[in-house]
Amino acid sequence: MDGKALMAARYGNALPTTGVPLTPVMELMMQHRSVRHYTEQPLPEGALETLIAAGQSGATSSNMQPISVIAVTDPDRKKRFSEAASGQSFVAEAPVILCFALDQSRPARIGADKGEDLWALPLLDNFLAGATDAAIFAQNVLLAAQSMGLGGCYIGNFRNDPEFMARELSLPSQAVVLFGMALGYEAEPQTGIRPRLPQSVVLHHEHYSTDVETTALQDYDAIFAEHEVAQGRPETTWTDRHKARYANRDYLSGRINLRAILGRMGFPLS
Ligand SMILES: Cc1cc2nc3c(=O)[nH]c(=O)nc-3n(C[C@H](O)[C@H](O)[C@H](O)COP(=O)(O)O)c2cc1C
Structure with missing residues (x-):
């Protein structure tokens, strides 16, 4: 194209x-397209390490690098991950699953070694900085993978049960998987490029404006619904999907309890 x-x-x-x-x-x-069907072909030898180098090359807040990535290829573990991620079959199918963890256990160990009280580490601000770093790292990995002809898909459903993920991966306290990423070679059926919002509602100049929002969203609803039908999915509009996403306890699974779970895992978010 x-x-x-x-x-x-x-x-x-x-x-x-x-x-x-x-x-x-x-x-x-x-x-870019999220890929949810994979062949059994593994990643080329050494690809993982190259992809991680691309990921580590992204910007990171104050160069603190509070991210750990756990690569999972074990079929039984991937099957358990698939079940934990609301039964999404591509999680078991993909040759490799990368688990992106915000890892404040490493700075905590460094602080302990140096006898320093790293009192600011548990602040919400550092959680947000780490989550931002994780996203930058991961997107560099995905783009690098796509440049090699691989496909991938993020897995937000790993937040359904972060304590299960931590047990599976032997994560210490103060480390949590924020999301996963499936990687592999794409199998049929291939998905299409998913349209995005018109720039008239996303890009603002000098000040925020909703002047054209209503008509632009109506346009996008039509574009989105047409795309969904073309992909063999039900004809829904994008704005209608907000109810399913933001007013639905079932969709959230365990994530509705995330604040308490994170507290138990060593993230008081003070
Ligand atoms: C943090 C994050 C978590 C996601 N989690 C999932 C997931 O659990 N399952 C899934 O099928 N897609 C997941 N996605 C992919 C999005 O659904 C997808 O990016 C979006 O629908 C746009 O489609 P596209 O990536 O094909 O353009 C996730 C994306 C992000 C950024």
Whole structure:
């Protein structure tokens, strides 16, 4: 697909006016699709370490690097992970699952070694900084994997039961899996590029504005519903999906108790 076709796939007919042609890196980004069907083919030898190098190359708040990644290939463990992640079959199918952990146990050990009271470590601010770092790390990994012809999908459902994940991975206190990522070679059926919101509701100039929001969201609802039908999924609009996502206890699974769970795992979020 050329740049124009990629833009059309990403925005439907709500195309932004762009003045700069897509670079090869941007083209790769614009081709992003979450992949949920995998062949059994493992990653090439050494690929994992190269991908982690790409991940570690991202920016990290104050260079504190509070992230640990646990790579899981054991079929039985992946099956248990799939069950823990609301039964999503791709989690068991993918050759490798990366678990991205916010790891404050490492700084805590460093503090203990140096006899320092790292009193600010448990602050909510450092949790947010670590979660941001994890996302930057992971997205670099995913983009690097996609550049090698691999596909991937994030797994937020690992937050359904963070204590189960911690037991499975032998995580110490003050370490928690924020999300996972399945990686592998894509199998049929392939998913299409999922359209995103029009830039008129996302990009603001100088100040926030909702002037065009209502009409832009109506446009997006139509684009989104058409895409869903083309993918063989039910015809739903994007705005209608908000109820299922933000007003549904079942969707949340154990995540409704996350604050208490994190407290038990060594994250008081004070
Ligand atoms: C943090 C995070 C967690 C996610 N968790 C899941 C998940 O558990 N299962 C899943 O199928 N997709 C998951 N996704 C993928 C999103 O559903 C997907 O990115 C979104 O629908 C847009 O589709 P696209 O990635 O194909 O463009 C997750 C994405 C992110 C960023």
